[in-house]
Amino acid sequence: MTRRNLVADFIDRPTTERRTSLLEFGVRWVVVDYAVTKTRDWGDFAQVRFANKAGAILELAP
Numbered sequence: 001m002t003r004r005n006l007v008a009d010f011i012d013r014p015t016t017e018r019r020t021s022l023l024e025f026g027v028r029w030v031v032v033d034y035a036v037t038k039t040r041d042w043g044d045f046a047q048v049r050f051a052n053k054a055g056a057i058l059e060l061a062p
Helices: 003-012 016-024
Strands: 030-035 046-051 054-062
Touching: 003 016, 003 030, 016 054
Parallel strands: none
Antiparallel strands: 030 054, 046 054
């Protein structure tokens, strides 16, 4: 799976496994475009550090 696909999967359906895989790729931050996902809550997997009506910037939990 490519990093891009993994990010998209994480944004839509966050799981511990997906977060861990992203961290192993060196990903620490994720940009979310609200036009392409209905997900607005990433639980304990990531913290929203910035958001507006167009999207959000998430910091992955370690």
